[in-house]
Every structure is written in C-alpha cells, then in structure tokens.
Amino acid sequence: MIECYREDMVERECDPEQGQRKPRQVLAGVRVLDIATFVAAPFCGTILSDFGAEVIKIEQPGGGDSLRKFGTITECGDSLVWLSEARNKKSITLDLKSPEGADILRKLVERSDVVLENFRPGTLEKWGIGFEALRKINPRLVMLRVSAYGQTGPMRNEPGFARIAHAFGGLSHLAGEADGPPVVPGSTSLADYISGMWGAIGVLLALRKVDVDGDGQSIDIGLYESVFRLLDEIAPAYAKYGTVRNRMGPDTVNVAPHSHYRTADDKWIALACTNDRMFGRLAVVMGRPELAGHPNFSTSKARSDRLAETNGIVSDWVSRLTLPDVLAACGAGGVPCGPVYTIADIFTDPQYLARNNFVEVEDDRIGPVTIPTALPRLSDTPARFRHTGRALGADTAEVLGQLLGIDADELTRLHDGGVL
Structure with missing residues (x-):
C-alpha cells in the first residue's frame, strides 16, 4: 500500500x-x-x-x-x-x-x-x-x-x-x-x-x-x-467628485438591475446585469424585448437613474415564477443569476458536491x-x-x-x- x-x-x-x-x-x-x-x-x-x-x-x-x-x-x-x-x-x-x-x-x-x-x-x-x-x-x-x-x-x-x-x-x-x-x-x-x-x-x-x-x-x-x-472606486470617486456612497441594500451604484429579488415560492435570487448587452438578454427573457431599446432603460446610466422603476419591472417578473423557473429562464437566456443560499442549501447543491x-x-x-x-x-x-x-x-x-x-x-x- x-x-x-x-x-x-x-x-x-x-x-x-x-x-x-x-x-x-x-x-x-x-x-x-x-x-x-x-x-x-x-x-x-x-x-x-x-x-x-x-x-x-x-x-x-x-x-x-x-x-x-x-x-x-x-x-x-x-x-x-x-x-x-x-x-x-x-x-x-x-x-x-x-x-x-x-x-x-x-x-x-x-x-x-x-x-x-x-x-x-x-x-x-x-x-x-x-x-x-x-x-x-x-x-x-x-x-x-x-x-x-x-x-x-x-x-x-x-x-x-x-x-x-x-x-x-x-x-x-x-x-x-x-x-x-x-x-x-x-x-x-x-x-x-x-x-x-x-x-x-x-x-x-x-x-x-x-x-x-x-x-x-x-x-x-x-x-x-x-x-x-477592496472597496472598488469609493476613494477615487470621493477624491475627484466628492461622491460619498451610502447604503443601498442589495443594490449597487452605476449598474441596474443588479440586486436580489423574491420568487413566487418565497425564495431569493441574485441577478446581475453589468452591461447593456446583459440587460438586452434579460429583457428578452422577461418577454419585454422593447425595453432594451427604450431610452429609459437602454443604458446602465438610464437604468440606474430609474433604479426603483427598473427593479420594479424585474421584481414583478421574478415574483410570478418559482426559483427553478427563474434559474432555468435566465440560464437559457444567458443572464447571470443564482440562488441566495443558506448553509443548508449549500450542503445539498451539486456544484458544491462536485x-x-x-x-x-x-x-x-x-x-x-x-x-x-x-x-x-x-x-x-x-x-x-x-x-x-x-x-x-x-x-x-x-x-x-x-x-x-x-x-x-x-x-x-x-x-x-x-x-x-
């Protein structure tokens, strides 16, 4: 041996x-x-x-x-x-x-x-x-x-x-x-x-x-x-423009939708659209392809300026689907999305096990x-x-x-x- x-x-x-x-x-x-x-x-x-x-x-x-x-x-x-x-x-x-x-x-x-x-x-x-x-x-x-x-x-x-x-x-x-x-x-x-x-x-x-x-x-x-x-741009943003970032809950600055959303089966998903192409794919997945060309939502800045409205659209869509359905739809559409896990979820997830x-x-x-x-x-x-x-x-x-x-x-x- x-x-x-x-x-x-x-x-x-x-x-x-x-x-x-x-x-x-x-x-x-x-x-x-x-x-x-x-x-x-x-x-x-x-x-x-x-x-x-x-x-x-x-x-x-x-x-x-x-x-x-x-x-x-x-x-x-x-x-x-x-x-x-x-x-x-x-x-x-x-x-x-x-x-x-x-x-x-x-x-x-x-x-x-x-x-x-x-x-x-x-x-x-x-x-x-x-x-x-x-x-x-x-x-x-x-x-x-x-x-x-x-x-x-x-x-x-x-x-x-x-x-x-x-x-x-x-x-x-x-x-x-x-x-x-x-x-x-x-x-x-x-x-x-x-x-x-x-x-x-x-x-x-x-x-x-x-x-x-x-x-x-x-x-x-x-x-x-x-x-x-590790706090990305908060130092240069303050030094150059006087910007003081404050608490935003699950949201972040300059990018939307980029947050957590509750599903129909009372689970939470994390969804990230870090550029306009990703939002275009999400718009298609949600059945709202016209949003990608709308001036209120076509750019990251426009969506960030209308953060509550943008989140509301995504939240409404997610709230009508179960967690598996949201993950499947986003996966098929190439939209970054994942479950918000507890440690109990982690212990049974096939990715962690693999x-x-x-x-x-x-x-x-x-x-x-x-x-x-x-x-x-x-x-x-x-x-x-x-x-x-x-x-x-x-x-x-x-x-x-x-x-x-x-x-x-x-x-x-x-x-x-x-x-x-």
Whole structure:
C-alpha cells in the first residue's frame, strides 16, 4: 500500500496499481512560527500549512489561543472554528513573556523562516523579541505583523477586532438598507480572514526576496486596511467628485438591475446585469424585448437613474415564477443569476458536491468534522489535509525535542515552572 491523495485534500491509503505517490508540496521545507491569536495572522498560517509549510502554533500555557473557545464548543473543549482553522498546525505551549520562554523562541527562530504575530505594536519589542531583535538572530526571517491599525500612525496602539475594522475601513457604512442602520457585512470575522489572505501574499512575496538576496523583512498589515483596499472606486470617486456612497441594500451604484429579488415560492435570487448587452438578454427573457431599446432603460446610466422603476419591472417578473423557473429562464437566456443560499442549501447543491468544497475529516478527539476545502486549487501541488486543530500543547515534546534537543527532564522542569 502507498499513500495517495484525493482532490478533496484528505489523505487516503490506496492500491498501488491505482494510486500515485504524492508530489512534494510547494511549501515543503518552510517552517513557520505562529505566535498570533484568533484569526487574522493565524489564517495566513492555515493557508501556508495547507500547502506544505510546517506551521508550529505557539500558545500561552494554560488556556492557549482564545480561538479555541470562540464559536461552537465541541465535546473535546475546543471550538469548531479551531478544529477547522488550526488544521495542519502543530501545537506547542510557551510563555513568551518569561525570559526562558523568550529564549526558547529565539532558538526556534534560528531554525525557522517565518513568524506570524498580531500583538499590539511594541509588545514583542517589550519582551525583547521584536522583528529587529529576531532578524539579528536570523537575517532571512520574514515576520508578518497584523494589528488593528498597523505599526505606525496615531492609532497604532489602539485595540481592535474585525467588527471595528469593518467600521473604520468604510465597509459597515455601505452594508444595510438605505433607510436603516449599518449592519454586519456577512461574517463578523471577514476582516480577519481578508487580512490573513493579504498576509499570505506578503509572506510569499517576502520569501521570494529571500530566495533572491537572502534578506528577510517584516510585513505590516492593519485590519482596516485589508477591508478598505477592496472597496472598488469609493476613494477615487470621493477624491475627484466628492461622491460619498451610502447604503443601498442589495443594490449597487452605476449598474441596474443588479440586486436580489423574491420568487413566487418565497425564495431569493441574485441577478446581475453589468452591461447593456446583459440587460438586452434579460429583457428578452422577461418577454419585454422593447425595453432594451427604450431610452429609459437602454443604458446602465438610464437604468440606474430609474433604479426603483427598473427593479420594479424585474421584481414583478421574478415574483410570478418559482426559483427553478427563474434559474432555468435566465440560464437559457444567458443572464447571470443564482440562488441566495443558506448553509443548508449549500450542503445539498451539486456544484458544491462536485467541486468538493467541503469535506468530512476525522478528528482524533471527537470523530467526523466537516470543514471547507483549501483554496486555491493547484493542479500539480494541491493542498493536503493532515489533521484538525490539535489539543493544546500536543506537539510540545516532539517539536522542542527534535528541533532544540530538549530532553524529557528539562521539559518537565520547564512545564512545572510555567514556561511550557
């Protein structure tokens, strides 16, 4: 028997006549020290670990990362989000505030490539393990630094979470109905995940530079910046024309119809006509081909100027059809349209199933757990799943023993002294 891997990234045993030996993962050989908490910087580590990096999660002795208690708590005492997002990482405990703990970290840094952190700016410097101190130990070191407002500026020392980043970054103001309050834009952790993705991009760019000239560097990301960078034209539109975009519910600026509509069977569909050709196709599908040539509806600007009227025409048509009928009609007519799904809908959708967008894996403490499949999909060096988020300190002895040669007696002393 040899190992092979399905496209759903789960390790399997398979027959040697049918399976193939797995290729080396693209980040194999990269060692990452994840000393961060919650989601933002740690999600960068999740992405890197999915593609082969050895990610060592370093947690405070006793309680560990607060993410363990965030969300739905399972029978093992850790949350589902921990089991999913701490996957593939080794877990060790280490008190970085203690001199011995900081010294052990320095020794690990000598043997590592990347450090991920999201403490308030200045915290690691206070403990003697800031970037400038650590790069003297390892000039090739790459350090990702995620904080609420970044390492500089008048708010650098202020605390913050994703919800605050959504508000400060301009996203919350855009989310909600026009006459209602700003609302949560989907997930309260959105800015955290986005920052982790930007962080992964930064780490890979920095590692490329290390390959070129051998010099590491730090990567500075503020949570609010991760959100602000994605808000299309609101900055140039304000700077040039003084335009302040406000809440529009499910609608958007400059394009119509581009919204959500209720069907006859009380479902919702998302429909997008981003140019005049698409609206022409929709007009035919609705049985109103004359609309495409009417001066009130023939251009995006005309339709946007008459947003309520345009939406009313589409809403009236959709409201007389069931969801399957709307989808079929739009599909046949080449009009972009899709259902507004709940997670229950997602779990039965054939597209999700065909793409293996979620997969059931085995956790050694609680049994089967369903998690999202890793992205992106690489044809030759795909992501692989090795294990769910580990129990606190499960790999302390292995990591410190193998990397630093710390024996069992010393591990016991360090543990009894609160360092581990």
